Amino acid sequence: MSLPWFIRPLHRGINTDDLGFLLSKGAVSLPSQALQLALVRAYVDSIYPHIPVIDLSHFLECITATDHVAPRVSLLLYQSILAAGTACVKIEDLKEAGFQTRKSARKIFLEKVKVSLLLGVMNLEDGPANVTKLLYDFNCELDQQTVIQVLLLMSLAYEEPVGRRSSFYWLDAAISQAFSSKLHHDPKMLGLALPIQTLRIRRRLWWCCYNLDRLVSLGTGRTSMISENDFNVSMPDISDFEPFRHVGSDAAAHSTVCSCNGSDQENLDLALLFTEQTRLCRLLDTNGFLAPSSCCTWQGVDWAIEGPPNTNWPFQRLEHHLSEWYSALPLRARYRRIMQNELGINGNAAVALNRSFLHLAFNMAMLNAYQSRLGLSPEHDIGTSYETEACELLMNHAAGRISLIMESIEAHRLGLCLHPGAMHFAMSASEVHLKRPDKLDTVAQTKHDQCARVIELMQEAYFVPSYSRHFRPSPSSPSASHCSQVERERFSEKNGTLPESISESALWEFDISGSTTSKAIATCNMADVEGLFPGRQITERWMGDPL
Incomplete structure (x- = not known):
């Protein structure tokens, strides 16, 4: 031996x-x-x-x-x-x-x-x-x-x-x-x-x-x-x-096994991204995702904040903290597309990939929050149709951002270097896209394909669950294709005409680069939105940041 x-x-x-x-x-x-x-x-x-x-x-x-x-x-x-x-x-x-x-x-x-x-x-x-x-x-x-x-x-x-x-x-x-x-x-x-x-x-x-x-x-x-x-x-x-540090060896020896070769800025950026990822993970509940412990306090976030005695409060609190986290991100941790000049020696893009993964995780958290708010079945009444469609708008915005982050990663063939947990994020986003109305099949398929290409590349190294099981819309889920008409009719019976500010075109036909989605939110009657979501924090930076 x-x-x-x-x-x-x-x-x-x-x-x-x-x-x-x-x-x-x-x-x-x-x-x-x-x-x-x-x-x-x-x-x-x-x-x-x-x-x-x-x-x-x-x-x-x-x-x-x-x-x-x-x-x-x-x-x-x-x-x-x-x-x-x-x-x-x-x-x-x-x-x-x-x-x-x-x-x-x-x-x-x-x-x-x-x-x-x-x-x-x-x-x-x-x-x-x-x-x-x-x-x-x-x-x-x-x-x-x-x-x-x-x-x-x-x-x-x-x-x-x-x-x-x-x-x-x-x-x-x-x-x-x-x-x-x-x-x-x-x-x-x-x-x-x-x-x-x-x-x-x-x-x-x-x-x-x-x-x-x-x-x-x-x-x-x-x-x-x-x-x-x-x-x-x-x-x-x-x-x-x-x-x-280069202790007991010189830079030339290290370069044979390490592309970064001791870049101080790269190491600082990676450390910053890890700490920001931890801050994000601290916001995610251990049981049920939307119900953090009411008595747990940690650095920077107090989960014991008193809220109104209603079932919406855990969701509102989580949304508030996620929005605060996003708004407070340091400049070097904010998302930007991977550029060719960020690829180091031999195509190393550790900082760009970790920054991308951080924002994949954040958008997955936002997607889960709004998806959980919609409930698990059409019979689960979460409020008015206005609230339902607002949740769907924001959920689709999160899924769209995941898709375009994946597109940037796939453009540089970096899928295999991505954290394997990103596969689950891509599958969830793809499932949301495939549940959109029939008239937008082309848009949905394009966004689905952006995720699917990365998943297929990662399949070279990792086990990937069956597409048919994860990407086929479930008849029991509150997808846009059946919620839109049914909920509109129910809203009209109870409350009159659905506000023009969230029309069906504004709800679905948005450009994830920021403009159309932001306009759809901006044209809403914010008093109505606040009435439906007390304490809502619709993050303008998240909705408007270009990808």
């Missing part, structure tokens, strides 16, 4: 039979050096910015040092980094190494990690909390922090919708281990005096667990594992991200 010098030796307690099993499964073998470099580069440029679970400078120091005395890297962590890189590495690099497809390469690399994680548990059904316990029993990896890093990277695999290959399974295991390691507590409250580097990585690991938990819930509707009352870790800030 020959491994690079920078790989930490396996634990001495591993027995011969177990080692033989690992060898037979290829768990301790590595690809050619050329493919290793390509996979590490893909990970550093495209995966690490989404979930910064490792100390990047320390990792690069380990694998590029030439004196053979630098700290070493866990084999399990290194294998998981290589596996993560297969999602976005150039297909030419994989084919040169003998792989026919991206999925076949991913399957082999992911199996190397899973063999170590799941050996000895094939017949147990005790759930994800016991995955790493059995890993310890196998003596393959004894460092709990490394285990959490590996599990978080495995949660991005998206191999199957359910079971031990699903992202849910690995994410649940990572969160369980994070609680076991007390990452959910402020070290000062535990009386721990830890080095600054250790503190940084602990805090980032916790917030990576938290953000992934919320983003999965946002995209799938799955109940979050982490409750707002479960932790006391303060919000992340830029100081939690170590400055990029």
Whole structure:
């Protein structure tokens, strides 16, 4: 067994039979050096910015040092980094190494990690909390922090919708281990005096667990594992991200595995985007999305704000906080289309992609808010037809913005570098587009296609649910095609003529670049809107910002 010098030796307690099993499964073998470099580069440029679970400078120091005395890297962590890189590495690099497809390469690399994680548990059904316990029993990896890093990277695999290959399974295991390691507590409250580097990585690991938990819930509707009352870790800030440094190696060595090459501005931008993503995720409720805990207070948002005693208040409060978040975004975190000059060395566009994903998540939150407000069936009465159509207008605005963000990503063929959770956002937006009235089929199909092209590209690396199941309009849903006429008739019977300010053409025929949608809202009688939505915060910047 020959491994690079920078790989930490396996634990001495591993027995011969177990080692033989690992060898037979290829768990301790590595690809050619050329493919290793390509996979590490893909990970550093495209995966690490989404979930910064490792100390990047320390990792690069380990694998590029030439004196053979630098700290070493866990084999399990290194294998998981290589596996993560297969999602976005150039297909030419994989084919040169003998792989026919991206999925076949991913399957082999992911199996190397899973063999170590799941050996000895094939017949147990005790759930994800016991995955790493059995890993310890196998003596393959004894460092709990490394285990959490590996599990978080495995949660991005998206191999199957359910079971031990699903992202849910690995994410649940990572969160369980994070609680076991007390990452959910402020070290000062535990009386721990830890080095600054250790503190940084602990805090980032916790917030990576938290953000992934919320983003999965946002995209799938799955109940979050982490409750707002479960932790006391303060919000992340830029100081939690170590400055990029060339320790024990020069810039030329780092450039072989990292396109950013230590750009201070790029690292500051990525840190800013991560903190803004966390602020957004803190707004998303763990159970039902629209009902945050009435007694939970955290930095910048007080969920204990008193509101009117009606069922609309959770929705109004969430809408208010989302609008405030959007309006307060720093300039460098505001959305703009990906431009050619933003593509760095070898097409790296980490900042542009993370900025795009941040706004995909925000628009998905807005879409969910208005979609939830409409209810789950036509029998669910949310108020007047005016209110129904206003919700549909804003819901379609959010879906349209998701589509055009996806179009910008697809134009530069960056879909494989996008956070895999974006697939769920694209599917939700596409479903909304396909529920629009028959007379606008062309518009709806165009916007659907913008999302579908990115989904099809991501399908090279990830499991994508059936289109027919997710994109076909449901007869029981309050889609525009049947709500519009029925609700208008009901409104007319109760209240007279529907206000001209929201005509059917204004409701559906809007240009997402800003003008027509903004005019439709601007021409509304705002007193009427305020009467329907007490405390409504229709964000002019969101409605009018060009894409």
